[in-house]
Amino acid sequence: xxxxxxxxxxxxxxxxxxRPDVISAYPIxxxxxxxxxxxxxxxxxxxxxxxxxxxxxxxxxxxxxxASAAGARAYxxxxxxxxxxxxxxLYNMAGMRLPVVITDANRAxxxxxxxxxxxxxxxxxxxxxLIMMYAEDNQDCCDMHYQAFKIAEDPEVQLPVMVNMDGFxxxxxxxxxxxxxxxxxxxxxxxxxxxxxxxANNPRSFGLMGGPDRYLETRYAxxxxxxxxxxxxxxxxDDFKKMFGRYSGGMIEEYRMEDAETVLVSMGSTISDLKExxxxxxxxxxxxxxLKIRILRPYPAAEIKQALSRCKRVICVEKAISLGGPGILAxxxxxxxxxxxxxxxxxxxxIGLGGRDVKxxxxxxxxxxAEKGVCETEFIGLDMKLVEEMDK
Amino acid sequence: xxxxxxxxxxxxxxxxxxxxxxxxALAARLVLQATGPKVIVVNAxxxxxxxxxxxxxxxxxxPWIHSLFENQAAVATGVEAALxxxxxxxxxxxxAWGGDGASADIGFGGISGMWERYDDVLYICYxxxxxxxxxxxxxxxxxxxxxxxxxxxxxxxxGNMKQKKNIPAIAVAHGLPYVATATVAYPKDLERKVxxxxxxxxxxxxxxxxxCPLGWGHATSDTISMSKLAVETxxxxxxxxxxxxxxxxxxxxxxxxxxxLKPQSRFKHLFRDAAGAEQIKLIQEIANSNFxxxxxxxxx
Ligand SMILES: Cc1ncc(C[n+]2csc(CCOP(=O)(O)OP(=O)(O)O)c2C)c(N)n1
Ligand code: SF4
Ligand SMILES: [Mg+2]
Numbered sequence: 001x002x003x004x005x006x007x008x009x010x011x012x013x014x015x016x017x018x019r020p021d022v023i024s025a026y027p028i029x030x031x032x033x034x035x036x037x038x039x040x041x042x043x044x045x046x047x048x049x050x051x052x053x054x055x056x057x058x059x060x061x062x063x064x065x066x067a068s069a070a071g072a073r074a075y076x077x078x079x080x081x082x083x084x085x086x087x088x089x090l091y092n093m094a095g096m097r098l099p100v101v102i103t104d105a106n107r108a109x110x111x112x113x114x115x116x117x118x119x120x121x122x123x124x125x126x127x128x129x130l131i132m133m134y135a136e137d138n139q140d141c142c143d144m145h146y147q148a149f150k151i152a153e154d155p156e157v158q159l160p161v162m163v164n165m166d167g168f169x170x171x172x173x174x175x176x177x178x179x180x181x182x183x184x185x186x187x188x189x190x191x192x193x194x195x196x197x198x199x200a201n202n203p204r205s206f207g208l209m210g211g212p213d214r215y216l217e218t219r220y221a222x223x224x225x226x227x228x229x230x231x232x233x234x235x236x237x238d239d240f241k242k243m244f245g246r247y248s249g250g251m252i253e254e255y256r257m258e259d260a261e262t263v264l265v266s267m268g269s270t271i272s273d274l275k276e277x278x279x280x281x282x283x284x285x286x287x288x289x290x291l292k293i294r295i296l297r298p299y300p301a302a303e304i305k306q307a308l309s310r311c312k313r314v315i316c317v318e319k320a321i322s323l324g325g326p327g328i329l330a331x332x333x334x335x336x337x338x339x340x341x342x343x344x345x346x347x348x349x350x351i352g353l354g355g356r357d358v359k360x361x362x363x364x365x366x367x368x369x370a371e372k373g374v375c376e377t378e379f380i381g382l383d384m385k386l387v388e389e390m391d392k
Numbered sequence: 393x394x395x396x397x398x399x400x401x402x403x404x405x406x407x408x409x410x411x412x413x414x415x416x417a418l419a420a421r422l423v424l425q426a427t428g429p430k431v432i433v434v435n436a437x438x439x440x441x442x443x444x445x446x447x448x449x450x451x452x453x454x455p456w457i458h459s460l461f462e463n464q465a466a467v468a469t470g471v472e473a474a475l476x477x478x479x480x481x482x483x484x485x486x487x488a489w490g491g492d493g494a495s496a497d498i499g500f501g502g503i504s505g506m507w508e509r510y511d512d513v514l515y516i517c518y519x520x521x522x523x524x525x526x527x528x529x530x531x532x533x534x535x536x537x538x539x540x541x542x543x544x545x546x547x548x549x550x551g552n553m554k555q556k557k558n559i560p561a562i563a564v565a566h567g568l569p570y571v572a573t574a575t576v577a578y579p580k581d582l583e584r585k586v587x588x589x590x591x592x593x594x595x596x597x598x599x600x601x602x603x604c605p606l607g608w609g610h611a612t613s614d615t616i617s618m619s620k621l622a623v624e625t626x627x628x629x630x631x632x633x634x635x636x637x638x639x640x641x642x643x644x645x646x647x648x649x650x651x652x653l654k655p656q657s658r659f660k661h662l663f664r665d666a667a668g669a670e671q672i673k674l675i676q677e678i679a680n681s682n683f684x685x686x687x688x689x690x691x692x
Contacts, residue, residue: 050477052470054505055508056501058462060466063466063469066467066469068470068474069474070475198471200483205452207459208450209442210447
């Protein structure tokens with residue numbers, strides 16, 4: 001059933017369809033409507049679920065960690081400062097192999113405090129052991145949530161999954177959303193059957209200390225799991241398509257790349273901007289395409305290597321920065337394609353931080369710059385007058 | 393000391409790596425002896441967690457989880473919520489516990505949140521009066537003038553400047569139906585309080601003083617006598633608050649604080665000169681005011 005819905009409310013409704021047993025989240029812009037809407041859904045008796053109000057994101061993450069360890073399907077959502085406050089818990093949750101689903105409304109990180117969109121928040125937790133999905137639009141985002149629970153709870157996976165949606169650009173956009181029926185979702189996503197959980201009927205200890213004699217092996221086991229997650233992610237999307245008729249999946253997505261000499265690489269809603277610009281440039285005869293990274297963890301290195309095996313030039317368009325370091329997407333991408341015979345040049349640009357509008361002209365500008373020579377972490381869209389003023 | 397029944401050996405097994413004379417290990421065993429097996433325990437990082445689990449071994453015979461140093465309360469909330477959501481409410485009661493550092497300092501925000509939510513969780517603070525697991529640093533429950541590695545006695549300092557943070561009073565202020573203090577020298581009292589706490593629904597708080605020979609600097613054979621003296625001097629009064637009212641306070645024959653302070657190397661700087669003697673007077677005043685506050689009849 002299609003219904004014009006705000007992004008956050010659409011996510012809340014999708015999460016409710018997944019029948020979580022325990023929800024705990026804390027308000028922060030631009031995520032707040034998710035926690036409010038879920039609170040209302042529970043208050044209206046539409047979802048039988050323990051909705052727990054807590055005093056911080058740190059406790060929200062800890063609450064869902066505890067719930068998951070006790071065998072419940074658990075969900076939380078956050079953004080920016082809230083995600084950073086959860087950081088310690090997220091590492092712990094992943095290390096304990098707890099299949100919690102988390103939505104992050106991607107937002108800039110303070111200082112200066114800024115409630116608008118970029119990817120800096122989630123990028124800081126990319127090494128924590130979460131599966132990380134990036135939505136291009138709100139339908140994609142809703143479909144990711146149904147799949148996220150399925151992937152997280154797969155006996156071969158047992159890891160938390162984070163669904164990322166760009167703050168405001170997606171969170172506050174109204175789009176027609178196709179919601180599956182409860183009966184169909186119940187079929188697609190049956191009740192959570194944890195492998196192991198806290199129970200007085202089977203007293204076991206969780207979260208033991210692992211000294212130098214065991215820690216390495218524990219981390220190795222996680223690293224190995226990450227190597228085998230891709231088929232589970234792909235299968236979740238295939239099963240979804242069989243049931244609901246639309247494909248929302250893949251580790252990466254290629255757009256107009258058949259004969260592309262130049263490929264723009266990015267994630268999230270920025271992909272829509274890039275596709276539009278590519279259409280314009282194609283009309284003018286430029287052989288250019290877009291590569292979307294849909295899943296950041298596990299990093300789809302093999303898929304990226306293959307997709308970029310014919311082009312001459314790769315341009316990473318990034319909404320986060322490693323201060324004092326290389327472009328984040330670019331660095332990972334370069335290592336993925338290092339042995340490609342075509343040896344494309346790789347440029348990267350920082351764009352749209354803190355909610356700065358990404359204009360079509362900005363995209364044309366960065367392509368032009370990259371064509372003149374390789375660019376490294378170059379900022380696009382700067383107000384140079386303001387930069388000079390700040391210098392003084 | 394308690395007698396070991398088959399049951400308590402099963403719930404808290406020996407073979408762990410606590411120091412000799414550790415009051416904390418003793419307290420944990422006494423608590424589980426009182427609760428029985430139908431509990432799920434959430435344990436904060438600290439000595440108890442470290443000396444009872446070293447993967448793949450565990451001393452625990454009850455379902456037990458350790459997550460972080462400061463999230464034990466919220467994890468317990470989640471466990472308790474899950475049991476309710478999954479229709480397993482009768483399976484077990486939830487207990488969260490941590491040291492004085494985890495409870496009075498870094499995890500306190502979460503505990504306050506849990507109390508305010510009125511979750512059905514028994515919270516136990518094992519108070520050994522410092523961060524022992526990391527090498528005896530001060531906490532909010534380190535006693536006045538106690539020496540620790542971060543409140544050291546030195547040429548111009550006589551140890552910890554602050555009095556113990558009054559967590560039981562803060563617990564009462566949260567509207568908890570049951571708040572109590574206990575210590576290992578009085579195992580019957582401790583067990584009674586745990587049992588009483590388990591009869592009550594909602595958030596409950598129990599603070600158990602656990603002597604630590606390593607951190608306090610007393611003989612390993614003096615654990616029980618230190619625990620007893622802490623009560624007898626009035627420095628660690630044993631009481632119960634039920635529904636916000638003082639319900640019981642243990643009556644003792646009052647002893648001068650020196651008897652408690654002297655055998656512990658963490659107070660030895662107070663016995664050197666007149667300046668130290670002045671501080672002992674202040675400590676005696678703290679003890680006296682405790683006696684007055686809890687209407688403990690000091691049997692002369
Ligand atoms: C966030 C964080 N900060 C610091 C530590 C280091 N740390 C582990 S246990 C501990 C002290 C524990 O003290 P307490 O809670 O009193 O327990 P005890 O060991 O004394 O029983 C500290 C500082 C940590 N694990 N996590
Ligand atoms: S340091 Fe103290 S609390 Fe820790 S195990 Fe040793 S005696 Fe027990
Ligand atoms: Mg301590």
